[in-house]
Amino acid sequence: MIKNVLLVGVGGQGTILTSKILSSGLVKLGYDVKMSEIHGMAQRGGSVTTQIRYGDKVYSPSICTGEADLVAAFEKVEAVRWLPQLKKGGTLIINDYEIYSLPVLIGKENYPDGILEDLQDRIKEVKVVDAAGIAERIGNIKTQNIVLLGALVKALGLEKLEWTELIKENVPAKLQGINLKAFQAGLGC
Amino acid sequence: MLKYLLNEDEKELYQTGGDKTMKIIMTGNEAVARGAYEAGCHVAAAYPGTPSTEILENISNYKEINSEWAPNEKVALEVACGASIAGGRALAAMKHVGLNVAADPLFTIAYEGVNGGLVVVTADDPGCHSSQNEQDNRLYAPAARLILLEPSDSQECKDFTKLAFAVSEKFDTPVLLRLTTRVCHSKSLVELEDRLEAPVKPYIKNAEKYICTPAIAKLRHVVVEKNMLLLKEYSENSPLNRIEWGAKKTGIITSGISYQYAKEVFGEEASYLKIGMSHPLPDRLIKDFAQGVEKIYVIEENDPYLEKHVKSLGINCFGKGSIPVCGELNPEIIKKALLSAGGETGYTTGLKAPSRPPVLCAGCPHRGMFYTLSKYKDAVVAGDIGCYTLGTVPPLSVTDTVICMGASITAAIGMEKIARREGRKTKVFSCIGDSTFFHSGITGLVDVVYNKSNIVVIILDNSITAMTGHQENPGSGKTLMGEIAQVVDIEKIVRAVGIKEENIRVVDPYDLAATEKAVQDAYGAAEAFVIISKQPCALLKSVQKKRAGLSYAVDQKKCKKCKACMKIGCPAVSNKNGEIKIDKTQCNACSLCAQMCKFDAINKVGE
Ligand SMILES: Cc1ncc(C[n+]2csc(CCOP(=O)(O)OP(=O)(O)O)c2C)c(N)n1
Numbered sequence: 001m002i003k004n005v006l007l008v009g010v011g012g013q014g015t016i017l018t019s020k021i022l023s024s025g026l027v028k029l030g031y032d033v034k035m036s037e038i039h040g041m042a043q044r045g046g047s048v049t050t051q052i053r054y055g056d057k058v059y060s061p062s063i064c065t066g067e068a069d070l071v072a073a074f075e076k077v078e079a080v081r082w083l084p085q086l087k088k089g090g091t092l093i094i095n096d097y098e099i100y101s102l103p104v105l106i107g108k109e110n111y112p113d114g115i116l117e118d119l120q121d122r123i124k125e126v127k128v129v130d131a132a133g134i135a136e137r138i139g140n141i142k143t144q145n146i147v148l149l150g151a152l153v154k155a156l157g158l159e160k161l162e163w164t165e166l167i168k169e170n171v172p173a174k175l176q177g178i179n180l181k182a183f184q185a186g187l188g189c
Numbered sequence: 190m191l192k193y194l195l196n197e198d199e200k201e202l203y204q205t206g207g208d209k210t211m212k213i214i215m216t217g218n219e220a221v222a223r224g225a226y227e228a229g230c231h232v233a234a235a236y237p238g239t240p241s242t243e244i245l246e247n248i249s250n251y252k253e254i255n256s257e258w259a260p261n262e263k264v265a266l267e268v269a270c271g272a273s274i275a276g277g278r279a280l281a282a283m284k285h286v287g288l289n290v291a292a293d294p295l296f297t298i299a300y301e302g303v304n305g306g307l308v309v310v311t312a313d314d315p316g317c318h319s320s321q322n323e324q325d326n327r328l329y330a331p332a333a334r335l336i337l338l339e340p341s342d343s344q345e346c347k348d349f350t351k352l353a354f355a356v357s358e359k360f361d362t363p364v365l366l367r368l369t370t371r372v373c374h375s376k377s378l379v380e381l382e383d384r385l386e387a388p389v390k391p392y393i394k395n396a397e398k399y400i401c402t403p404a405i406a407k408l409r410h411v412v413v414e415k416n417m418l419l420l421k422e423y424s425e426n427s428p429l430n431r432i433e434w435g436a437k438k439t440g441i442i443t444s445g446i447s448y449q450y451a452k453e454v455f456g457e458e459a460s461y462l463k464i465g466m467s468h469p470l471p472d473r474l475i476k477d478f479a480q481g482v483e484k485i486y487v488i489e490e491n492d493p494y495l496e497k498h499v500k501s502l503g504i505n506c507f508g509k510g511s512i513p514v515c516g517e518l519n520p521e522i523i524k525k526a527l528l529s530a531g532g533e534t535g536y537t538t539g540l541k542a543p544s545r546p547p548v549l550c551a552g553c554p555h556r557g558m559f560y561t562l563s564k565y566k567d568a569v570v571a572g573d574i575g576c577y578t579l580g581t582v583p584p585l586s587v588t589d590t591v592i593c594m595g596a597s598i599t600a601a602i603g604m605e606k607i608a609r610r611e612g613r614k615t616k617v618f619s620c621i622g623d624s625t626f627f628h629s630g631i632t633g634l635v636d637v638v639y640n641k642s643n644i645v646v647i648i649l650d651n652s653i654t655a656m657t658g659h660q661e662n663p664g665s666g667k668t669l670m671g672e673i674a675q676v677v678d679i680e681k682i683v684r685a686v687g688i689k690e691e692n693i694r695v696v697d698p699y700d701l702a703a704t705e706k707a708v709q710d711a712y713g714a715a716e717a718f719v720i721i722s723k724q725p726c727a728l729l730k731s732v733q734k735k736r737a738g739l740s741y742a743v744d745q746k747k748c749k750k751c752k753a754c755m756k757i758g759c760p761a762v763s764n765k766n767g768e769i770k771i772d773k774t775q776c777n778a779c780s781l782c783a784q785m786c787k788f789d790a791i792n793k794v795g796e
Contacts, residue, residue, distance in 0.1 A: 036375040036376075060449050083536045083537070084536065087535065088533075100765075103543055113747070156550055
């Protein structure tokens with residue numbers, strides 16, 4: 001059985017670090033893992049995606065329409081954009097957080113209202129996470145991505161692995177404590 | 190690694206270490222770097238370009254390899270050629286369009302051959318994730334008579350890179366290693382081996398080989414053609430090309446990432462001819478495979494490179510008739526094309542996601558110059574490639590053309606010639622970044638002076654190669670290996686090529702009044718004019734440190750909602766429900782919005 005996980009967000013939100021830690025964990029658990037991240041213009045505030053596939057033997061690194069067992073949206077409207085990738089019956093983790101793109105900022109396009117309600121109506125398994133709020137309470141809004149890592153680990157049932165070391169290896173020494181707190185908070189979501 | 194050797198004798202030749210079991214997850218680019226390290230590579234050079242950039246970034250972590258950012262790809266390849274001729278193992282890496290820049294040395298070094306192994310890495314970009322075209326660089330291999338290897342995952346990236354050095358030496362020819370974005374930027378498991386110190390070979394002067402004058406080139410061409418026959422034999426027997434028998438109703442010929450997609454779709458329901466060495470191609474093997482299966486599909490991205498070859502052997506096969514030439518493939522596209530099977534269907538919603546195009550970052554120094562230029566509605570601006578290409582995005586909407594790196598200055602020269610000839614009053618500007626200026630802008634500026642063009646050249650000097658993720662360049666004061674370097678002075682170059690002193694301005698684009706004045710002077714000038722717009726990239730660590738905690742905020746009592754501050758297109762400035770706000774997590778206090786405000790409603794906070 002192959003599991004497909006899609007992380008979507010906005011350049012600068014740290015999706016790549018989250019997927020890096022997640023995929024390292026999957027390797028430790030003994031899975032064959034492929035992860036695909038297309039970055040180029042990512043730093044410039046564009047929409048970014050990372051695809052992770054794991055199982056006994058994985059060929060393609062890409063996830064196709066309707067194949068993602070889990071979509072983790074780091075930003076609300078990105079969940080709408082990538083919704084067609086989610087498998088019927090799959091799980092959506094959605095960060096209750098908005099980042100307006102430039103066309104929205106300058107009034108050329110609209111940021112839709114009622115995203116959470118709309119998606120909750122359609123999808124059975126929706127987990128809304130206030131990662132920004134949690135991260136801010138912990139003391140650093142930039143740890144949102146690690147809060148979401150926690151939520152992902154829980155949703156995928158991977159709590160049995162010792163994630164602490166992996167997180168420590170991947171964040172600056174002085175931010176280790178706060179990131180571990182963020183991870184625990186995410187696990188509790 | 191050992192599985193790619195033809196026989197036991199080759200072990201020594203290929204210098205493989207014992208296979209180790211340590212497996213780690215790596216991108217294709219990291220794996221190429223690791224392969225170069227394990228193969229004992231001595232010199233590596235590149236010019237950055239997505240998706241190839243991380244190859245040299247990773248190589249620079251191996252201090253055994255002397256690595257450098259060259260000013261452009263031609264320089265990088267020539268440095269590698271020289272290192273190879275001198276006896277070292279050398280690698281040059283670039284994105285697909287970079288190989289066009291390096292094509293001149295490429296074709297001739299194929300005649301001259303190598304001393305130390307020479308590997309040229311081209312990273313193609315099917316789907317144009319971050320490129321101006323999606324050319325298929327496999328076509329360079331038959332054109333230049335090169336060995337072509339196409340890895341399909343990270344393990345193969347490492348193995349093929351190692352093998353490439355050895356094959357290059359064995360057959361006295363450079364190897365073209367072709368990756369694609371999905372291979373470069375996907376991670377998969379790789380087994381690590383130790384580095385094997387390949388000693389630098391002695392250098393012996395050999396005029397009949399390394400001096401390609403016409404008389405010698407003619408003879409070398411004959412040698413190369415003979416060599417191709419030997420290589421063809423190697424390709425027939427090498428495990429790089431292998432048949433995987435499965436169900437015989439369907440036979441699939443494929444290479445690179447398409448192999449992974451094909452396996453995903455067809456699994457055991459087909460047989461595969463997996464091509465790892467795509468030039469020269471193994472004709473006998475292809476024929477044997479064709480005889481063993483009923484119907485043949487050729488699955489490849491972009492051009493029908495394999496398909497045309499298979500057809501030239503008189504074999505009936507199906508490929509680009511239904512598989513698209515344009516864009517990147519994936520299993521879903523292949524399913525639809527060959528099995529007429531609809532993919533899975535996911536969820537749909539009536540909500541519409543607004544577009545999220547990449548934009549100039551908050552605090553980007555390019556913004557001040559583009560905002561100023563946006564006021565000159567009748568000017569034509571020839572643009573170039575870099576972060577500043579985003580000057581085209583509304584509301585700035587500056588830039589008329591983008592062709593390739595360096596083409597801003599030169600295309601502007603051509604546009605100005607026509608404008609002048611036709612008596613059009615158009616003022617022609619060109620905008621070029623510092624890295625791009627070093628890459629291929631200087632020759633254009635020489636043409637401006639030499640052929641008396643009166644365009645305005647704006648050099649957007651943010652002291653780094655920003656677009657591709659902050660690589661050092663000749664103007665940044667540091668090398669790839671982290672050494673302090675002499676700063677190549679752009680202003681002095683501009684003077685040296687002959688732009689007159691009175692036609693040169695150096696401005697800080699954070700100062701809108703000064704920028705406006707410089708552009709006005711340039712607009713009115715009757716001769717070639719250069720503006721150097723100088724301010725380091727706002728994302729540089731040093732800059733972020735200096736401006737940490739600083740931002741601007743709107744005083745709602747003073748704000749008249751005139752929206753002047755929104756005209757600069759800064760992603761930190763928003764108008765939510767009629768209230769203008771500045772997002773302090775993004776703002777880094779460049780002050781542009783405050784300069785736009787006529788009511789003193791925007792003030793600095795966090796002094
Ligand atoms: C021939 C070629 N090589 C490399 C690239 C990739 N590339 C695009 S823009 C760019 C760097 C631009 O740097 P600079 O001119 O300093 O502008 P900045 O992004 O810093 O604003 C590179 C390396 C390319 N498009 N074409």
